[in-house]
Amino acid sequence: MSEGRPLLEVQGVSVRFGALLALSRVSLEIRRGEILAIIGPNGAGKTTLLNVISGFYHPFEGRLLFEGRDRTRLAPPDVAALGIARTFQNVALFKGMSVLDNIMTGRLLKMRGSFLLDAVWFGPARRQELEHRAFVERIIDFLEIQAIRKTPAGRLPYGLQKRVELGRALAAEPKLLLLDEPMAGMNVEEKEDMCRFILDVNEEFGTTIALIEHDMGVVMDVSDRVVVLDYGRKIADGPPAAVRTDPAVLDAYLGVSHEVA
């Protein structure tokens, strides 16, 4: 029934912080199975948009539909329960926990049982733990981080932290995966690895992915479609090749009027 519809529809969403209009009537859709890149200059409202989708901010006008159902006012844990996982711009890992435990927290929504059962009735709780552990080991293999599974996340270099954070998001088996600058602060080699993982996730698990990225080269390589934001408004939406030559996009990025240039 909802197969023909986009996975997520953002309809005329506006967000205001005091006097600043961070998003102004932004509409876009994220289609099933695609990799969508959201780009734009600093302060364009990219992260704000991601925060709206994951429930951290609520728009004062507009709606969000996920699988055709209105979910504009849901709180973050409820958004997560719908099957939307995300990573953060500045890596939000649980620093004191091992890599394995970090990724295991991503499975929390998949685990069942009550507080009391967990505390006193060990049998079923243990069996469940083992099943999830096996799944997490698959993710660890997939991301090629076997060697660091017991290392506290806080001690890892930045590039690996980003990879572990991706693993934690994947552990939730999301329908929609939101990545906030997955390659920021990485060297070329790390960027190539991350690109490969993103493409593999999309291909092997069929996960729909929306990512924010600055590196135009990466965006062109990875994404099926690109949405461009500038000053809180959407100025372009289309395949990478078309967006790259769009006059409005060039204006926004180069800061000059296209006609003059």
Place this chain on the structure above:
Amino acid sequence: MGPLSALLAPFQDIVQNPTFFAEVLIGGVAAGLMYSLVALGFVLIFKASGVFNFAQGVMVLFAALTLVGLMERGLPVPAALVVTALVMVALAVGIERAVLRPLVNQAPIILFMATIGLTFFLEGFGELLWGSNVKRLDVGIPDESVKVAGVLVNKLEMTAALTAGILVAALAVFFQRTRIGRALRAVADDHEAALSLGIPLKTIWVIVWAVAGLVGIVAGIMWGAKSGVQFSLSLIALKALPVLILGGFTSVPGAIVGGLIIGVGEKTAEVYWGPLVGGAIENWFAYVLALAFLLVRPQGLFGERIIERV
């Protein structure tokens, strides 16, 4: 006799009379585990919500008062225990609704102030419900000593120590190995990330406050059986403070080891070196030790060291 030899003389006593030293040590361990129990309540709440709960001591008092009050009204001990547990869980739900939820995302100092307010409220509320007299709490274990292998051991203290030990071990396993334990640690580390994984903050807060309340019951019973249920009970929370500084605010094992070090340390210092300075070492030993720790290792023995990447 010079001052140095006066300081060293107690070591001779220790060597000459090992049985007595063993008794002092056991007394110290017993007292230390009781401190650990109170410190544990702090650690649980601090780990999961970053709130320094000033009201932990009063929660211990409130739990003990409720238990004694119910027993005085003729409830059998098991029933009184169950009702007290329910009261502490209800209290946790109430605190989350009335205090934590409206103050979510406020600075830690604001939440800390709120728990000070909570302290005075609970003290007054407890007095209103159960009166302000000193009450005797009889748990059916006589406060008497027996000789084990030539060493005098207090039955009540041993029971308390054993209970505390079991509780602490159970909590450590719970935190490390279970789903909820992992969620609690996640919330403690990063609220936003925890939310994005579908961990409901409100539920987690109710759980930690309820567990802290239940730990408070055990601590309240142990302390109450030893020194009577009275309002000075809430002051033992102050003793938990140096324990936390020693062990680290975020570490369950740290709370235990910290409590043991302080318990054993202050007992030994009091018995052997007390006479040199006219006694009362027990009153300040813990705080001086904590001060020294703050200077040398501010994160405590087991605390997570906060390294800022620049």
